[in-house]
Amino acid sequence: MINILGKRYYYFALSLLLIIPGLIILAVKGLPLAIDFKGGTLLELQFPTTQLPETSAVIALYNDMGFKEVQVQTALGISGERDILVIRSPFMDDTTKIALVDQMKTDFGVSEISVNRFDSVGPVIAQQVTSRAALAVAIAALAVILYITYAFRGIPHAFRYGVCAIIAMLHDILIVFSITAIGSLLWDWQMDSMFLTALLTVIGFSTQDKIVVFDRIRENSSFLRKLPFEKLANHSIVQTLQRSINTQLMTVEFMLMSLALFGGVTLREFAVILLVGLLSGTYSSIFIAAPLLVVWENQEWKTWFRKQSANA
Amino acid sequence: MNRRYVNLIIILLLLALSIWIDLPSNPGIKIGSFERSLETVLGLDLRGGMQVILSVPSEIAVTQQNLQDAAQILENRSNALGVDEVVYQTAGERIIVGEYPGASNAEDVIGKIKETGQLEFVDFGDVRVPEGTVVETDFGLSASAGAEATPTVEVTPTTEATATAEATPEATPTETTSATRYHTVLTGANLKSVSVVRGQLNDYTVALEFDSEGADILKEWTTANVGKILGIVLDKAVISSPSVNNPIPDGQAEIIGSFTNESANALAVQLRYGSLPIPLEIEQIRVIGPTLGQDSLDKSLLAGIIGFGIVMLFMGIYYRVPGVVADLAIIFYALITFAIFKLVPVTLTLPGIAGFLLSTGSALDANILIFERLKEELRNGRTMRQAIDLAWRRAWPSIRDSNIAALITAAILFWFGSTFGASFVKGFALTLALGVGVSLMTAFTVTRTLLGLVVDLFKDPEQRPGLFGL
Numbered sequence: 204m205i206n207i208l209g210k211r212y213y214y215f216a217l218s219l220l221l222i223i224p225g226l227i228i229l230a231v232k233g234l235p236l237a238i239d240f241k242g243g244t245l246l247e248l249q250f251p252t253t254q255l256p257e258t259s260a261v262i263a264l265y266n267d268m269g270f271k272e273v274q275v276q277t278a279l280g281i282s283g284e285r286d287i288l289v290i291r292s293p294f295m296d297d298t299t300k301i302a303l304v305d306q307m308k309t310d311f312g313v314s315e316i317s318v319n320r321f322d323s324v325g326p327v328i329a330q331q332v333t334s335r336a337a338l339a340v341a342i343a344a345l346a347v348i349l350y351i352t353y354a355f356r357g358i359p360h361a362f363r364y365g366v367c368a369i370i371a372m373l374h375d376i377l378i379v380f381s382i383t384a385i386g387s388l389l390w391d392w393q394m395d396s397m398f399l400t401a402l403l404t405v406i407g408f409s410t411q412d413k414i415v416v417f418d419r420i421r422e423n424s425s426f427l428r429k430l431p432f433e434k435l436a437n438h439s440i441v442q443t444l445q446r447s448i449n450t451q452l453m454t455v456e457f458m459l460m461s462l463a464l465f466g467g468v469t470l471r472e473f474a475v476i477l478l479v480g481l482l483s484g485t486y487s488s489i490f491i492a493a494p495l496l497v498v499w500e501n502q503e504w505k506t507w508f509r510k511q512s513a514n515a
Numbered sequence: 516m517n518r519r520y521v522n523l524i525i526i527l528l529l530l531a532l533s534i535w536i537d538l539p540s541n542p543g544i545k546i547g548s549f550e551r552s553l554e555t556v557l558g559l560d561l562r563g564g565m566q567v568i569l570s571v572p573s574e575i576a577v578t579q580q581n582l583q584d585a586a587q588i589l590e591n592r593s594n595a596l597g598v599d600e601v602v603y604q605t606a607g608e609r610i611i612v613g614e615y616p617g618a619s620n621a622e623d624v625i626g627k628i629k630e631t632g633q634l635e636f637v638d639f640g641d642v643r644v645p646e647g648t649v650v651e652t653d654f655g656l657s658a659s660a661g662a663e664a665t666p667t668v669e670v671t672p673t674t675e676a677t678a679t680a681e682a683t684p685e686a687t688p689t690e691t692t693s694a695t696r697y698h699t700v701l702t703g704a705n706l707k708s709v710s711v712v713r714g715q716l717n718d719y720t721v722a723l724e725f726d727s728e729g730a731d732i733l734k735e736w737t738t739a740n741v742g743k744i745l746g747i748v749l750d751k752a753v754i755s756s757p758s759v760n761n762p763i764p765d766g767q768a769e770i771i772g773s774f775t776n777e778s779a780n781a782l783a784v785q786l787r788y789g790s791l792p793i794p795l796e797i798e799q800i801r802v803i804g805p806t807l808g809q810d811s812l813d814k815s816l817l818a819g820i821i822g823f824g825i826v827m828l829f830m831g832i833y834y835r836v837p838g839v840v841a842d843l844a845i846i847f848y849a850l851i852t853f854a855i856f857k858l859v860p861v862t863l864t865l866p867g868i869a870g871f872l873l874s875t876g877s878a879l880d881a882n883i884l885i886f887e888r889l890k891e892e893l894r895n896g897r898t899m900r901q902a903i904d905l906a907w908r909r910a911w912p913s914i915r916d917s918n919i920a921a922l923i924t925a926a927i928l929f930w931f932g933s934t935f936g937a938s939f940v941k942g943f944a945l946t947l948a949l950g951v952g953v954s955l956m957t958a959f960t961v962t963r964t965l966l967g968l969v970v971d972l973f974k975d976p977e978q979r980p981g982l983f984g985l
Contacts, residue, residue, distance in 0.1 A: 297622065339927055347920050354916045400866040403924075407921050411918070414913060418917075419913070458822040458823075458876070
């Protein structure tokens, strides 16, 4: 039988390798929060032609109206032409927006500018939503730990299963943050409400997947009591491997690939984040959650420092 | 009769019902007081429209009742705009979320929200008009919004109250009880402050203070009209009809009546804030272009169908007979879930569809778990019937526990979404929970029943492992 758990520290290293670059980007650049979570205004303007005004001119116009920190991007419209301006600025109300668009029409000599999207989020509510979203995830995690502890009460150290599942889930969350950070660097991705939806999906899937793998350990431990825990866990992983791969293929590869490839532009970022996150969800069940159980069972942290001192 | 056939009949009945509900041409259901139009409700992100989030400033005390009243008033007002069905909902303790499907003109919407209820003091002569009666007055203008975001009575129409006998058509109520057009003596514009005073005998009065201009008008009118009724009218509806006991010389009026603490305060709030019981600030505005939404919807639908097709193909090729049965079960699952979405009704948003896809994933996962088990048991030399029974029994704990964990997560997210007006999170959680529930049902009844029936069709299924992907 394949020995998956033997190389557990390699998997941990691989995960860190994926997570750390993203975290560095986040540490340097800060979270690429969209206006949903930090407040501000996003204005998407559809121009009749591709003769878009200069970015600097738009920024100057905003500055005149008292808005600092303005970002301007161009985007492809429905027609496939680059005739859209996306402008991010601090929070503005509707009256100001109307004045601003009118001013643009005069300044840039355009008769018709239509507003495709106008999102304006006050800083107070944005902050509330962000902190409460974090709280909701934390409560959900706690509830899942409790449930797993309850469901696994028949086998020794049930609490560990819950904790390891949540650590692996945190791993998946970090992977999602990391890929988004990299995306923000390369393609200007932002953490918006769609990002939160993707994150929630990953969290939901992640715990489900962990429980399936743990369930096999639970079942096997009733008649393979004499086997060392590491063997038992490895055995269980291998038994569920086919299911893990197939479920992963179904939910992630097929469904999301098609969403990423054929879905609208608005969904692409969402689909890619989900793709990576759900893949990570399956990966971490096998290569993070179960190995962590073994590390805990063997209390391996006691030997970590001994090894180091031996090497040194 | 074999229990399996009973199950099959139940499943087929359920399926027929679901298909009937799913049909786009379904006219709707009406059973007694239960009524559903059964139209697919698309969220703002899919059909375009506008979302507004309003909050109560933190220094104002607010009850749930205030918030609900305000939401109701705003909804009524907004529906007068004539766009599609506007929905206002409260979220948490201080937030109201308004959704305007199809609206793209933010100005109209915001104008309507900012609009102050028009408070008038009206000469009713000798008639004590009952509360709630809609009357016509000669105050010529409906209130229009100023630059102020909070609907307080300080925001006033620029035109003075004049005696021109002109009422705007929109403001004229359809159910005017009398053809009399009353004279407006004063408007809320002249009202400086309102307070509730508690007397020695535990009686309550509502004290009004007018500005100097208001005081002059009031002095003149009350001196000439002692004993007459000075009605208080809000948005053309009578809220109180006090009579004038004495001339009021200094702009300090008191409304005396059989008030309780609550009723006095309720009147004071109405006087203070116009029709809204609480002041509201606009926290968030979102306008989503309908073309953008339609683009997403079409392409996502196409993507979903392609993805679904590949999944079905894979299941069939990999798991053979059970795979095809599972495909049928998944189609049942999709039809039943969609029927439930229409019955509830669930507003479909992109996150909602994501939740649905995730639950489709767990429906598939349940089938895969069972079939992998089935193969294992067959390899261990069990007979087909034994293997099917064992596969279900052994796969059940993992399916149950993983799905319960998903339901827990969904419940907590639903709470979060409804508290903070994050309707997208709420939609996700709701479709996920419903989907997971249905998927548990289909994996354990539909797949099992169908597989049992199909296996019976083959003689010696154990001799033909190819049929089961072995």
